[in-house]
Structure formats: structure tokens, C-alpha cells
Amino acid sequence: MKKTIGILAHVDAGKTTFSEQLLYQTKSIKKRGRVDHQDAFLDNHEIEKQRGITVFADQGQFEFGNSTYFLIDTPGHVDFSPEMERAVQVMDYAIIVISAVEGVEGHTETVWNLLKKHRVPTFFFINKIDRDGANIPSVMDEIRTELTEDVCNLFSAFTDGGMSEELIEFLAERDETLLGHYMEHGYDQGLWLDTMQQLIQSAQLYPCLAGSALQDIGVKSFLETFEMLTKTDYDQNKPFSGRVYKIRYDENGTRITYMKALSGSLKVRDEVVCGGANPEKVTQIRRYNGSQYQQINQVYAGELFAVNGLSEPSIGDGVGLLKEKAEYEMVPTLRSNVVLEPEVNPKEALRYFRILEAEDPSLNVKWEETQQQIHLNVMGKIQLEVLEQIVKDRFHLNIRFEKPEIVYKETIETEVIGYGHFEPLRHYAEVHLKMEPSARNSGIQFESQCHTDDLTIGMQNLVRQHLYEREHHGLLTGSSLTDIKVTLLTGRAHNKHTSGGDFREATFRALRQGLEKAKSILLEPYYQYKIKVDIDLMGKVLSDIQSPYGHFDSPITEGDKAILTGIVPVSTFMDYSTDLATFTHGKGRITLGFAGYFPCHNEKEIIERIGYDKNADPEYTSSSIFCAKGQGFVVKWDEVEKMMHCV
Ligand SMILES: Nc1nc2c(ncn2[C@@H]2O[C@H](COP(=O)(O)OP(=O)(O)OP(=O)(O)O)[C@@H](O)[C@H]2O)c(=O)[nH]1
Numbered sequence: 169m170k171k172t173i174g175i176l177a178h179v180d181a182g183k184t185t186f187s188e189q190l191l192y193q194t195k196s197i198k199k200r201g202r203v204d205h206q207d208a209f210l211d212n213h214e215i216e217k218q219r220g221i222t223v224f225a226d227q228g229q230f231e232f233g234n235s236t237y238f239l240i241d242t243p244g245h246v247d248f249s250p251e252m253e254r255a256v257q258v259m260d261y262a263i264i265v266i267s268a269v270e271g272v273e274g275h276t277e278t279v280w281n282l283l284k285k286h287r288v289p290t291f292f293f294i295n296k297i298d299r300d301g302a303n304i305p306s307v308m309d310e311i312r313t314e315l316t317e318d319v320c321n322l323f324s325a326f327t328d329g330g331m332s333e334e335l336i337e338f339l340a341e342r343d344e345t346l347l348g349h350y351m352e353h354g355y356d357q358g359l360w361l362d363t364m365q366q367l368i369q370s371a372q373l374y375p376c377l378a379g380s381a382l383q384d385i386g387v388k389s390f391l392e393t394f395e396m397l398t399k400t401d402y403d404q405n406k407p408f409s410g411r412v413y414k415i416r417y418d419e420n421g422t423r424i425t426y427m428k429a430l431s432g433s434l435k436v437r438d439e440v441v442c443g444g445a446n447p448e449k450v451t452q453i454r455r456y457n458g459s460q461y462q463q464i465n466q467v468y469a470g471e472l473f474a475v476n477g478l479s480e481p482s483i484g485d486g487v488g489l490l491k492e493k494a495e496y497e498m499v500p501t502l503r504s505n506v507v508l509e510p511e512v513n514p515k516e517a518l519r520y521f522r523i524l525e526a527e528d529p530s531l532n533v534k535w536e537e538t539q540q541q542i543h544l545n546v547m548g549k550i551q552l553e554v555l556e557q558i559v560k561d562r563f564h565l566n567i568r569f570e571k572p573e574i575v576y577k578e579t580i581e582t583e584v585i586g587y588g589h590f591e592p593l594r595h596y597a598e599v600h601l602k603m604e605p606s607a608r609n610s611g612i613q614f615e616s617q618c619h620t621d622d623l624t625i626g627m628q629n630l631v632r633q634h635l636y637e638r639e640h641h642g643l644l645t646g647s648s649l650t651d652i653k654v655t656l657l658t659g660r661a662h663n664k665h666t667s668g669g670d671f672r673e674a675t676f677r678a679l680r681q682g683l684e685k686a687k688s689i690l691l692e693p694y695y696q697y698k699i700k701v702d703i704d705l706m707g708k709v710l711s712d713i714q715s716p717y718g719h720f721d722s723p724i725t726e727g728d729k730a731i732l733t734g735i736v737p738v739s740t741f742m743d744y745s746t747d748l749a750t751f752t753h754g755k756g757r758i759t760l761g762f763a764g765y766f767p768c769h770n771e772k773e774i775i776e777r778i779g780y781d782k783n784a785d786p787e788y789t790s791s792s793i794f795c796a797k798g799q800g801f802v803v804k805w806d807e808v809e810k811m812m813h814c815v
């Protein structure tokens with residue numbers, strides 16, 4: 169059986185140490201490396217060794233029982249959570265590692281929520297039981313109250329060859345037919361194991377074990393239990409389908425596409441189609457274990473592998489039969505400019521950043537022509553430090569980043585109709601777009617109400633395509649537009665003069681003309697927070713949330729603890745985790761997730777600071793071009809309406 173397992177946790181819980189131990193126990197590696205000795209097999213990048221944290225989700229492979237395991241060790245630092253999230257989508261099972269001393273931490277919850285959303289069956293491993301202050305029952309309680317009641321303690325459930333009474337009762341409570349069967353016939357190992365496998369696979373039951381990855385306590389028995397309780401069902405006989413979860417350029421500059429095979433098989437020299445692009449030939453298949461790889465000829469459903477020869481696919485793409493692209497929710501809310509040394513050609517540097525962007529699409533690299541600058545999105549400050557070092561090591565370039573800024577967005581508050589006309593000599597396109605505010609965090613939607621007598625379906629699709637081909641700038645700050653429903657009302661083409669690109673011009677001008685008439689508002693990213701503190705600190709925390717313009721739900725109390733939830737702007741709350749740790753002496757707990765974009769608390773100040781000049785945006789104009797006596801002429805946005813050709 170092929171099983172892909174992912175190890176996830178809060179930073180420093182011991183994921184890499186645990187993974188290393190699994191690989192060693194199963195003789196996949198000969199020497200047990202250690203994170204604190206800078207020789208861990210899976211933290212093999214220079215940056216990871218120096219910092220002692222995992223940055224890249226590396227994979228290993230081992231054999232155990234009747235299974236081949238593909239293991240992905242993910243980074244626990246919040247700044248690298250997009251890397252973690254990309255790996256989640258190819259996991260058959262996840263293992264959440266929790267420190268027996270620190271317990272459930274902020275990022276543990278984020279990871280848990282993500283796994284729940286993708287319905288990934290999950291095991292817990294309570295680690296570091298060798299340390300002073302380790303408290304397994306208290307961590308079990310935390311898992312139960314903060315993550316799931318369906319966690320099931322397997323510490324001594326299988327010791328005498330069968331299942332313990334406690335476990336049987338636990339299972340019987342969750343499955344009525346099983347309970348009936350139990351009442352009548354008692355315990356039947358085959359059936360109970362089967363049921364347990366089912367419940368785990370369908371994410372209704374979450375087994376928990378404990379040990380110490382560093383001292384090699386409980387790891388082997390974890391693996392034995394895991395092997396017994398897990399199964400996968402992959403179909404080798406169907407045509408090939410797969411998912412791209414990672415892209416890397418190796419030291420020779422070769423693009424390596426990492427995939428998981430979900431059905432069928434794939435051979436060297438097979439052609440594959442990714443994300444609707446042209447078919448491309450696979451020239452090599454690699455099986456990676458840490459930084460080393462072996463070339464192989466064929467891979468089968470359920471396996472993780474990497475291929476050479478593909479230039480088209482991007483991360484998240486479906487391959488072969490699988491068409492839809494994966495969506496990711498860990499989006500950076502910060503943006504920074506790259507500062508280059510004066511002798512460096514920025515276009516050359518941009519080439520390197522495009523490589524980094526292929527490997528991490530969340531960077532969203534942008535070239536700002538006017539300032540000749542490279543901008544990119546990041547999760548936080550540690551990621552910037554790591555990027556500086558990666559660029560230096562890989563591309564031998566010294567760079568710095570400017571202090572990161574919040575990524576703002578814009579939307580409209582009123583409904584308008586935007587008009588665009590583009591008719592220089594021998595060109596022709598006209599577009600009328602209704603623009604209405606839509607639900608928060610719904611992005612841009614498009615609908616056509618245009619009659620096919622006015623515009624063919626092909627032309628209508630062209631308008632849609634142009635609308636989605638890039639992010640559009642708002643008028644307040646030039647930030648991306650979002651939460652708008654755009655309806656194509658009507659438009660016109662000319663059977664001789666309409667040529668490629670005319671509808672792009674008309675669509676962009678219509679959009680911009682509409683914005684000129686609408687009332688725009690600025691949006692900023694918000695965190696969703698959950699804070700747990702001693703009840704006597706509740707008042708302080710509530711006022712700490714109100715002063716940075718946060719909102720809170722009604723507080724919940726649990727014993728002598730208060731649990732506060734709500735949303736708060738990222739810009740005002742970025743450093744609160746450190747403050748909270750200080751005034752609670754490390755006892756307060758905070759989880760920050762991305763809540764979405766909501767109205768900006770200091771709109772006026774931000775608009776002034778960004779100083780965007782809507783009339784000088786080289787990519788946009790709200791005016792239209794008409795033609796008279798064989799010559800095109802420009803008409804300003806506030807006069808175009810009455811000149812439109814369609815009614
Ligand atoms: N005492 C003790 N220390 C451990 C144990 N497991 C890991 N550690 C130590 O905890 C530290 C962090 O371990 P890692 O394995 O790097 O943790 P990680 O979860 O991979 O960390 P990130 O990948 O950076 O999120 C290292 O110093 C380990 O030696 C354990 O069972 N007991």
C-alpha cells in the first residue's frame with residue numbers, strides 16, 4: 169500500500185526530529201541526524217541548518233510493514249505556512265506533533281483547521297515526554313477542548329494483542345451498529361479494526377500516542393499502530409491523474425515538478441497535460457529522499473515523485489484526468505520592495521525572482537515599470553531574512569528589503585455603469601459594464617446579460633477573459649480591486665475593424681470609467697484571533713483589542729481562563745503576540761489566522777501616505793477613444809456616456 173504522510177505542528181514541536189527518527193527506524197537513512205547538530209537529513213538546506221528551523225517541505229521515503237511511505241516534513245513557522253499548505257493537499261494522513269510541555273499552541277490550531285477543511289485524516293503525537301514539565305493528560309485535555317472531542321487515547325490500547333476495554337467503548341459510542349454487535353457478540357477484532365480504520369480514514373476519529381522523538385521513546389510503536397490503522401485506496405487501472413504540489417529549480421537550473429500520482433501510472437517519455445496547457449513530454453522521473461534522488465522509469469497511483477521536462481505546470485495544477493487547480497488560503501498580507509545594489513540590473517534580478525515565484529507562488533512578484541522596482545508579497549519578517557539569504561546563496565546577489573507594508577485592496581460602495589469605447593483608426597470595440605458591490609472577500613465575479621445579437625458569445629468571453637487576466641487598480645491607492653460583481657450589459661464590435669486587443673482596451677476603460685463614478689472604499693487585511701488568558705487579564709486584553717480597532721465576540725470562560733475571539737486589523741496587531749507573551753509570562757495563548765479583507769480603519773491616512781495619482785497610472789485610463797473623419801480622438805470619462813454607440 170502507498171501512503172503519503174505529512175508531519176505538521178507549531179514551530180519547534182519536533183517534526184523534523186520525529187521524521188528523522190521514522191526514517192532511521194525503518195533503515196531509510198543510516199545515521200540519525202539532529203536538528204541541533206546541524207546534520208538533520210530533512211533540514212539539509214544551509215539556511216535550515218543555520219537557523220535550526222525548517223523552511224522547505226522536504227520529503228523522505230521508507231518501507232514499513234506492507235506499505236511504502238512517502239513522508240513530508242513541513243515547516244512550523246507561520247512565515248512558511250504557504251509551503252506547509254501546499255503539502256497538505258497531497259497527504260493521505262497527517263501527523264500533528266504537540267510538545268508535552270508547551271501543549272496546543274497557536275499554530276497547532278491553524279494547522280488543525282486547515283486539515284479539517286481538507287478532511288485529511290489525522291493522528292496526534294505528543295512529543296518531548298522526556299522533558300521536565302511534560303504533562304500528557306493535560307495535553308490530551310487541551311486537544312479535546314481546543315481541537316476535537318473525537319481524539320482517542322491509544323497509549324495502551326493494544327498492549328495485550330487486542331484492544332483495551334476503554335477503546336472498545338469509545339468506538340461503540342461512535343458507531344451504533346457496532347454497539348449492537350458488541351452487545352450481542354462481544355469483541356471481534358477483525359470487525360473492530362476495520363471500523364477503526366474507516367472512522368480514521370473518514371476523519372471521524374483521531375488517534376493519539378505519545379513519546380520522545382529525540383530519545384527514541386514511542387516512535388516505533390507509533391509507527392506500528394499507524395501501519396495497522398491506516399489504509400489507502402488508489403486505482404492503478406484508471407488513466408493517469410495527479411497533482412503538482414511543489415516546483416524547484418535544481419542547482420543546474422532544471423525545473424523539477426513534484427507531483428503526487430492519484431490514479432493510474434506514468435512512465436518516462438509519456439506526455440501529460442497540466443492545467444489546460446499543451447501536452448509535454450516527461451523526460452525523467454525522480455524519486456527524492458531528502459536532497460538525494462534516484463531515477464526511475466515508472467510511477468504508480470499513490471506515489472510522490474518529481475519529473476523533468478515540464479515547463480507549463482504551476483503549483484496546485486491538476487495533471488492528466490484531474491483538471492481543477494488547488495486553491496490556497498494562506499495568503500501573505502505584507503508587501504515589500506527589493507533594494508538592489510546600484511550596479512545590479514533590476515531586470516536581471518527580476519529573472520531570479522521569477523524563479524523564486526515559480527517555487528512559491530504566494531510571493532506574487534510584480535515589476536513596477538515606473539519605479540523600476542521589484543515588489544513581492546510576504547508573510548513576515550523571518551521570511552524576508554530567509555529570502556535575502558536564498559538570493560545571496562543561489563544567485564550571488566546582495567539584496568535588502570524595505571520595511572514591509574500592508575497589502576491593501578479596494579472596492580466600491582455604490583452601483584454604477586462603466587462605459588468604454590476604443591476606436592482609433594481601423595480599430596473598434598465598445599463595452600458597457602454594470603458594477604455592483606458584492607459580498608466581502610468574494611473577489612470579482614462576472615456575468616453577461618448581453619444579447620448575442622449585439623456581441624457574439626466569443627466576444628463576450630473575450631470581455632470576461634480580459635477582466636480576469638490581471639488584477640485591476642482602484643482609484644484611491646491603485647490597490648487591487650475586489651468584491652465587485654461585473655455584468656456585461658451590452659457592447660459592439662465591428663466586423664472589419666475589431667482586432668485582437670480592442671476589447672481589452674474597451675473593457676479596461678469601461679471598468680475605470682465606472683470607478684470614476686462610484687464611491688470607492690479602501691479595505692485592509694484582518695486577523696481572526698483567539699486569545700486564551702487568565703480571567704483576571706480579560707479586561708486588559710479586551711481594551712488591547714479595542715484600541716487597535718479590533719472587534720470581539722462575547723467572551724467565553726472556561727474554569728479560570730477566558731477565551732476571546734474576533735477580528736482585528738493586521739496592521740495594528742502584528743506585534744501583539746510578543747506583547748501577550750510578555751505580560752502573561754508566556755502563559756497566554758494566541759492564534760492568528762487570516763480573516764479576510766474589511767474596511768480600513770485609517771483610510772484617509774493610508775490614501776495620503778500612498779499618494780496614488782489616478783490620472784497618471786500608465787496602465788489605466790478612464791477616457792475613451794472615438795473616431796471622426798478618419799482620425800481617433802480622446803474623450804474624457806465624464807463626457808463619454810452620451811457618445812456611446814450602443815444604447
Ligand atoms: N527533549 C526533547 N527535545 C526534543 C524532542 N524532539 C525534538 N526536540 C528538540 O526540539 C528542537 C526542535 O526540534 P525540530 O525537530 O527541529 O522541531 P520542528 O518541529 O521540526 O521545528 P520547525 O521545523 O522549525 O517548525 C530541537 O532542538 C530538538 O532537538 C524530544 O522528544 N525531547
Ligand SMILES: [Mg+2]
Nearest residue numbers: 183184221222
Ligand atoms: Mg522542522
